[in-house]
Amino acid sequence: MEQTQRVSGPGGKVSPAVIRLYATMAAARFHGLELDIRDFAAEPGEDSPSPASLARWLNEQGAVAKGMRLRWRYLVRLQNTPPVVLMFRDGSAGLMVSADPERGVVWLRDPMGGEGDAPVPVDELRLSQVWTGDVLLVKRRRDESEADARFDLLWFAKMVLREKKLLRDIAFSSLVLSVLQIFPPLIVMQVLDRVVSYHSMATLVSLSGFVIILAFYEILLTYGRRELTLVLSTRLDARMSLHAFNRLLALPLEFYERQQTGEILGRFMAIFKVRDFLTGQLLTTMLDMFTLVVILPILFLLSSTMAWMTLAGAGCIGLIVVTFLPAVTRVMGRQVRAEMSRGSILYETVAGIRTVKTLALEPTRREEWDERTAEVVRWKLAAGRMSNWPTTLVMPFDMFINRGVILVGAYLILTNSSTMQAGALAAFMMLGGRVASPLVGLAKLTESFNEVMVSLAEAGMVLNQPTETKALTTGMRPRIKGALTFMDVNFSYPGSTTKALNNVNFDIPAGTMLGLVGRSGSGKSTVTRLLQGVSRNYTGYLRLDGVDLREINLTHLRRSFGVVLQDNFLFRGTVKDNITAGRPGLTIDDVVRAARLAGAEEFIERMPAGYDTWIEEGSTNISGGQRQRLAIARAVICDPKLMILDEATSALDPESEALVNANLQRIGKGRTMVIVSHRLSSLVDCHQIAVMDQGKVVDIAPHAVLLERCEIYRMLWLQQNRHTQPPGASDDGIEQMSEGE
CATH class of the missing domain: 3.90.70.10 (Cysteine proteinases)
Structure with missing residues (x-):
């Protein structure tokens, strides 16, 4: 609207x-x-x-x-x-x-x-x-959505095959370049066998002109292939990054609450190892295979004996690498996990640096960092030593391909065992090096492939988690008015043996200001989580304006709500940008209206640049009360019909709390409000107050009625307001209620 x-x-x-x-x-x-x-x-x-x-x-x-x-x-x-x-x-x-x-x-x-x-x-x-x-x-879309497709090598293959035109052009240019690479060795053969042996200047001139023409086309084609390869790699990089980040955003909040942020980031960054492998080593090796297909027949024409020797040397290299593959995989997996564990410590320390500094926790964090670093170094050393064995064992075969074959060729020429001449031997060595290189690269590719599979598995532990994509893109989009109905709602957190909500029943019409009170752990915040769609695996019926909450489009639901938490996060940017975070297209008039409604206008206007004042990371340049009022302005700017305030004033100083509470009546006009608070004084004006205990709604009524008939509410009220009672009255009342329990 x-x-x-x-x-x-x-x-x-x-x-x-x-x-x-x-x-x-x-x-x-x-x-x-x-x-x-x-x-x-x-x-x-x-x-x-x-x-x-x-x-x-x-x-x-x-x-x-x-x-x-x-x-x-x-x-x-x-x-x-x-x-x-x-x-x-x-x-x-x-x-x-x-x-x-x-x-x-x-x-x-x-x-x-x-x-x-x-x-x-x-x-x-x-x-x-x-x-x-x-x-x-x-x-x-009839098939599986790309946003929900499993993140594995099959997904990568489909993504690469979508670039059919680019792949076709790259393959054609690689094939032509491979054909052109045949000529320089053949020209060297002619120079040695004809120009040098017969001192033919005319042949040298004609060969020189041919070399210049070939060089021009080879340079031109090489540039074109590099340009095409660059376009392909950047497209794959962009698509992969966008897909991974979208998948990260589609993961439910419950997943982030169960996992360490550092480990999530570490596993997510592993995807870029896969990207580097796909757009780097794998692509280069596949392009080099064209050289192998074109040049290998020429080698057999020059000398089948030496060609088989080259292939045998490359085959031994591949066999050694494959033999060591399982052991290298096992050790490298331990190294990757150790690096992620260390990254988690780094993130946790930086994110909580204020606590680290104020409590002088530097020695403790340093000790933990040293332990994790030692573990990383230990497994990195083990992985390096394990990889060093196959690298060392393949060296003799690599040397034989590059150096030993020429000695064998010379022996065959000297013993007249072959019709090959000196020029043909030189040409074979030039071509043989180009054949051996992709074969050796293909063998070594298996080692890198192993590291990529480990990285892919780690990234899959995050990116293959069930997402909210279906709930975010499908479902009903009813016009929200704000009437709430809880009917036999039960909910338990994963791994918990007790119910967070136990047969919760209440019904409030649209436009009601509802307060939720109770001891810690009574289920107040759980009610707000269900309303926001954070957790949907509850039993019973939770209806919004008569529509089951699980049938409503999740994006539509959350955009129809305004939510203010106890500790609200403000993004690094201007005051205006933070207030319009959910509606970036709104005007400054909308921003001023929301700030005025939240009671934030007076301090914003005193800021150096007003609504263009820059808020630093962590909101270090504004107070807690100012941050809360900006969060309220951000919540009300879209004019939601239902607002949730979960301990929104508990961290405020008395003056800021009084200011926010004074605005609640004004904010609540024409909308349903669910207010969770330990401070009962801020809920006195609520139309209804639900008292919760051990996951149940013990009573629901206005403040005056609850004081008369609800012992839990009365006890909480007297505990918080004993300073307003005559001397001894509060204590007697509490003692009487304690005896009655």
């Missing part, structure tokens, strides 16, 4: 950009995909969404979309097709629902109208006056 208002024209007239968005949503709805206009993020500087931006949006939401340019003769042949979005010159769009090539017309429907509206026939002349020639084709 906010985006619609933002791009609407004067007088509330719907702008062309919104019409184009609604046309895209209508095409997606035909395939069963319900999109939310608020999910679309426009590219900077775009007055109206481009086909590429719309295709990206659709692909992120689980569809297959492609923007392209069509001519009329192709467009009119699209019969019996799903709706096609046509881009108009004014920035709007239309829906083509049918075509009739015999009559030369296409049938268009207004995307802002109803689905039952009759389409209008349009011919080529009329359409050419408004149509840009661009279309957006949409279909539903």
Whole structure:
């Protein structure tokens, strides 16, 4: 709704950009995909969404979309097709629902109208006056989404094979280069056998000209292949990085809560070892194999005996590497895990450096770092020694290929065992070195492949975890009002033997301010987790406006909520950027309105640059109260119909708490609020207060009623407000309640 208002024209007239968005949503709805206009993020500087931006949006939401340019003769042949979005010159769009090539017309429907509206026939002349020639084709993805595909070598293979055109061009250029590499050794053979032996100057001149021409084409082709390879590697790198980061964002919050952040980052960074292997050593070795295919027959023509010797030497190298592969794999895996464990210590220390400094924990952290470093060094040394054995054992065979074969060739010439001459021997050595290199590289590739498999397994431990992608892209998108119903809701955390929520039942209408109180561990924050969709494996029924929470699109659900926690994270950037973090397209007027509602306007205006004041990492240049009020402004800027405040004021000083509490009544108008707080004084004005104990709702009523009939609430109230009671009154009351328990 906010985006619609933002791009609407004067007088509330719907702008062309919104019409184009609604046309895209209508095409997606035909395939069963319900999109939310608020999910679309426009590219900077775009007055109206481009086909590429719309295709990206659709692909992120689980569809297959492609923007392209069509001519009329192709467009009119699209019969019996799903709706096609046509881009108009004014920035709007239309829906083509049918075509009739015999009559030369296409049938268009207004995307802002109803689905039952009759389409209008349009011919080529009329359409050419408004149509840009661009279309957006949409279909539903039938196979497994790339975002959910398992992260393994098969995924990499599919990703590489998508670049068929580039692979074809690289393969062709490599084949031509391999053919061209045959000629220099043959020219050397001719120089030695004919020019030097017969002192033929004419032959030397002709061979020199041939060498220059070959060099020119070889340089040109080499440059072209490098350019193509660079484009291929950067595309693979970009796709891999985007996929991995999107998968990381799609992981549920529960996964991050169970795992160490340092280990998650370490395993995630292992993906770049896979990237380096794919775009580096593997690609180079595969290209070198063309040389092997082309040159190997020439070697057998020159001398089959020496060719078999070269192949035998390379085969022995491969056998040695494969033999040592399991042992190297085992030790290298231990090294990788030790490095990740050390990285976890590093991240933890840097993230908690304030605690380390204030408690003088440097010696303790240093000792732990030393222990982890020693373990890394131990396994790195073991891995190096294990790898040193095959490297040493292959050296004699490598030397034989590069040096020994020439001695064998010389012996064959001297004993007249071969018709080979000195020039042919030199040519064989030049070609043999080029054949041996890819064979040796292929054998050594298995060693690197082993390291990559270890890295792939470590990255898979993070990236192959179940994601929220389906919940984020599918489900209902009802209009949120804020009525909540808990009916026999039970929930247990993974690994726990006790229920965090035990048959929770309550019902509140929209616009209610609900307080949640109780002792620590009573289940207050668990209720808010379920409302936010953080945990969905509960039993019973949890409904929002009568709709089961698990049936609602997760992105839509979370964007309809405003959440303020006890310790809110602010991003490094300006005050304005932090307030509009969830809605980057909103104006400064929206920011000021939200800041005023949260009580943050007065201190923002006192800042050196106002709303453009830079907030440092960790929010070190603002106070805790200011940070909380900015978090509240960030939560209310999208005008949510349901807000959750989970201990939002517990870390504030009395003055800041009083200021925030004073604004709650104003913030709560027209919206449902769920407020979790240990300080009962901040909940006095709530319409309903739910008292929780051991995962159950013991009672729910206004403050005055709870003081009369709920012992737990009364005891908590007296404990926190004994300073307001006459001397001795508070203590007597507490003692009486203790006796009654």
